[in-house]
Amino acid sequence: MGRHSRKGPGATRRETGAAAGAGTERGTGRRGRDSATPPSRDGHSPFRDAPQVRGGHPEQHEPGGGWGTGPQPHHGGRQDPAGPGGQEIFRAGQAAMARQQAAQREAGRRTAGPQTGDATLIPGPRREFLEAFETTPSRPVPPVPHEAGPRTPGGPDEPAGAPVDPGAREPKGSRGRTFTGIAAAAVTTVLAVVVAGQVAQSGGAVDAPQSGGVDRQDSEDASRSVERAAPQVQRQEAAPLTYAQKMATAFPLAPDLKASGTFEAVPGLAKAPGKGHKYRYRIDVEQGLGLDSGLFAEAVQKTLNDDRSWAHNGAMTFERISSGEPDFVITLASPGTTGVWCAKSGLDTTEDNVSCDSAATDRVMINAYRWAQGASTFGPDKLLAYRQMLINHEVGHRLGHDHVSCSTPGALAPVMQQQTKTLDLDGVKCRPNPWVHPGS
Incomplete structure (x- = not known):
């Protein structure tokens, strides 16, 4: 059980009278101690009156332990008397x-x-x-x-x-x-610091508006990092020009232009709208002019079948075709090509850059320069009327009508008068007129 146990009162000691308090124990090799002797440094003291227990309690001594400072050597270099068993414990x-x-x-x-x-x-x-x-x-x-x-x-x-x-x-x-947990604690700390800073800057108001610098920075970051949709500008598409607007618009074309000399028929069919004798015609446009051939074809059909024109009171009607045998061919050509085809019928159109009915051929020649630019007699504000007069005048020659001069000053000029050249003949000045029957 270890050498700290006692086997009973007085079992290991002998006392001899008065020498018992100051003498030595015999047979044990230990120095005797009486009740007045102070306890030794190792924390052991003989409690004379304490009940004796069997076995004893091993004391644990290590630095910082619960039993004190550990075993201390006795005076004279003696070691802890625990013995080998006590050392293991x-x-x-x-x-x-x-x-x-x-x-x-x-x-x-x-x-x-x-x-x-x-x-x-x-x-x-x-x-x-x-x-x-x-x-x-x-x-x-x-x-x-x-x-x-x-x-x-x-x-x-x-x-x-x-x-x-x-x-x-x-x-x-x-x-x-x-x-x-550490990250959450850090985030909580940062949020607390930010809120405290805002309170300090706004004088205690947490919901105070942020400074303009922060807003500008956020805006710049957003503009760099976020792909924004471009502002949609509502563009109003220009409404397509009406027929009258197109007919009143001048087109660029040189007065001495001579194009390819090759013609191309305008495709499609425009039925004759009225009664009377039907004239079938085809429209050819010289290639390389850069003009709207569809507009030209539309203008011819509408002008000829107008009641103020040759179709007045159902006297005749006109139908446009693109294939088969026509009665005549209305041709839009450059000034140079117009001069060539008019010369085939003995007509000189180069002097005043005018149009003609080439009677020796099947072509009624419309000078593209006059179609595009008009004439000074009508002026720029009456280009629509001039184009209508140009069609009616040249087709009138094909129908057998000759030139007629104005006889009444200030009256409307006859459609068969050469209005492209002048409105003043022999001192009689008339007004421009595109129609055969203008009063209808």
Whole structure:
């Protein structure tokens, strides 16, 4: 049981009269002590009146333990009288206490997070705070280098000789929860600082508007990082020009232009709208003019079948075709080409750059320059009327009508008068007129 036990009162001591208080114990080799003797430095004192117990209690002595400062040597170099059995118990107590301290340090290390070198452990968030944010990380957390392997005894955070519990493992997911808790605490701290700054700047009003500089920065960041939709400008598409507007618009064309001399028929069919004798005609346009052939074809059909024209009172009607045998061909050609075809019928159109009915051929020639630019007798504001007169006048020649001069000053000029050249003949000045029957 160890040598601190006693086997009974007076079993190992002999007292001899008065010498018992100051003498020595015989047979034990120990110095006798009476009740007045103070306790020794190792904390043992003979309680004379205390009940004697069997066995005794092993005292554990290590630095920082709960039993004092540990065993102290006796005067004269004598060692602790615990004996070999007591030393084994002492070492076992030391190992248990070392394991307890290692577990405490491990718990503090887990709470404080990873360490670097000999840096002092910083207490981390409380366990209740971590459990509130406990989540399983979405991806594995890379291992910390000094936590990857088993801890080495005698490291910077534990004394040499301290045993390491090989069965102790860090709980799964605790590192992620620790990092999550620390991050949450940091975010909370930052938010508190920001709110405090806003309160200080606005004189206590938390909801005070932010400064213009912050707004400008946010706007610039947004303009750089966010792809914004371009402002949609409502564009009003220009309405297509009406027939009358197109007919009143001048087109650019040189007065001495001579184009390719090749003609192309305008496709399509425009039925004769009226009664009477039907004239079938085709429209050819010289290639390379750059003019609207569709507009020209539309103008011819509308002008000839107008009741103010040759179709007055159903006397005749006109139908446009693009194939087959026509009665005549109305041709839009450049000034140079018009002169060539008019010369075939003995007519000179180059002097005044005019149009003609080439009677020796099947073509009624319309000078493209006059069609595009008009004439000074009508002026720029009456281009529509001039174009109608040009069609009626040249087709009138095809129908057998000759030139007629104005006889009444101030009256409307006859449609068969050469109004392109002049409205003043022999001192009689008339007004421009596009129609055969203008009063209808």
